Amino acid sequence: MTQDFSTAVLDTLLPGDAVLPAASRSGIDAAGCLSAHASVFQAIAAAAGGEAAFIAKSAEARTELLRKIDLGPDAPIFKALVASAIYDYYTSDAVVSALGWRQGPPQPSGHKVVEADEATWQRLDRVKGRPRLWR
């Protein structure tokens, strides 16, 4: 398996767009992914007619090919690859930052949640003034 092939597969699963980086630019461990999920990469290459043939396809054609694998007999190993890629991708600093979110764990700094405004509390008076609802 070549690095170009594994990159092409991962970038089809998690493509770049105006906001998000492609998998290959997110810091995802492509080599680790390839080694842990070799059988599904082999199945993808076989379905495409070879690694080079997969790489040569358009983004739409690659997506279509992977969709067929997702629905076919290799679905379990394909889904395992997707799960693994998603884990790496959405926990990467590059992706978290691209989505405008803070890197690092939630503790110890926590987050700010705003208090309700005065208008909301005033509207709650309507509820408070209702007759009892309980039996």
Add this chain to the structure above:
Amino acid sequence: MIRREPVDVVVVGAGFGGAAFTWRLTTRVPELRIVCLERGGWVDHATMPPAGADWQRATLGDWATYPNLRLKSKNPAPSADYPIDDENSAFKPLMWNGVGGSTINWAAHFPRLHPSDFRTRTLDGVGDDWPFDYFDLEPYYEENDAMVGVSGLAGDPAYPPKPARPMPPLPLGRLGMVAARGFDKLGWHWWPVDAAVNSRAHGGRAGCNHCGPCLLGCPTKAKCSVDTTYWPKALAAGVELRTHAIVQQVDIEGGRATGVRYRDHDGRDVIQPASYVVVAGNGIGTPRLLMASGLSSPALGRNLMFHSASYLRAMFEEELDGPVGPVGCALYSHEFYETDDSRGFKRGIHLQVTRENALLSQATRLEPNWGAEAHRLLREEFRHSMTVLVMGEDLPEDHNRVTLTDKIEADGLPGVKLDYTLSEHSRKSLDFGIARAQEVLRAAGAHRIQTIPLAAVTGWHLLGTARMGTDPATSVTDGRGRCHAAPNLLVADGSLFPTVGAVNPGSTIGALGLKIADDLAVELA
């Protein structure tokens, strides 16, 4: 076999029910020698996932809420789990096995049952009445609130008057304000939740800093778990808590419990004689142990109730703050909680506006979850979504049950199997609730709503399998939690619920634990 010195009371399970029971009993009768046996251990709050770099992965691994998933994790989970055959169950059981029980990884949403929930047979002709009513339990609710530390707001017309809550409500955030806008447009009831989470420093614990993933444990201890509230006080009062002690059997002779046999942390078999045995292992663990012990009781394991549940996830153009703040806590509506026969079903529904999951969880559940479409969906949802949980009252049904399998599991006990089918009644109530939730989300401004008609992985509430009652043919214990078949064998957890209302049970489990202890204290006096 090691034989320990006899004690007065042995409690099995250090979760909410066991903790509240134990603290209360030792407070009421300090001279009693009380030992609690817990199959799991203590969890170090400082090392809980929200404080670590890999926190998002923990949600799907060693800190998953679903024990069957934790058992498959590459990293050993700090919860002492056992497999549960739930293939034939519409809802998947969620729990934590260790000191604190499921309060370790709960959302700490802390409503009480309504007065009508205790009298469903009398009022609505369904389910069964409890052996006591809301007002009998009310002082225990108050005491439990004080022990736990509750943030909230008094004055809700959906409940009998409650005293001022110990702390002000948690902030509603943008998400809560937008939801409230929807309820107000429709003229419906809403109220900020009662939460067992400190909105400011209280009871020696910090105030919540809104980090978000409460289901991964709380490093700051702002969220109540009973390992930080009840247990320190019970231990200070002289109770002995033995961890990694897996009870194999309650010994019963001539209609009396004589003690328990357990496997200790070194794998040794130990006999612990006791005058009273109290089981508090949740609605699955309790019947599992009692059935394995040969307790003769036709209702044991039957009438399993979870609360039926659906989810709606709505997308808004405006930015919301869903992924931060205590996840289970924003506001709720009890507009449709009480019976209205025109709806075609008895009892009612709870609508709960909750906060959102972390980024990885949101990305994982997308359909499709890969490709350009997944990116589009994620951008539409992340920081723009709001979830409404529709919870219905799950009525007791004989065929929904916990049974033992023929297999002996690694913990030495027989395997356990769940059979649970969603009833037509529950389906009707959920469908009604879904329609109402769609109305309120549209009124709040949602531009797209995704509906999950059956939220399978919501089985936190494990209830009803050792229910209270007066008839030994249809109940396992009396109104004081004493087994009909062995009166010095008690139950002190959610298994006791004859019916479950439509709200989270934690508050009632704690109150019930206190009441059962008081009842025993009176018997011992």
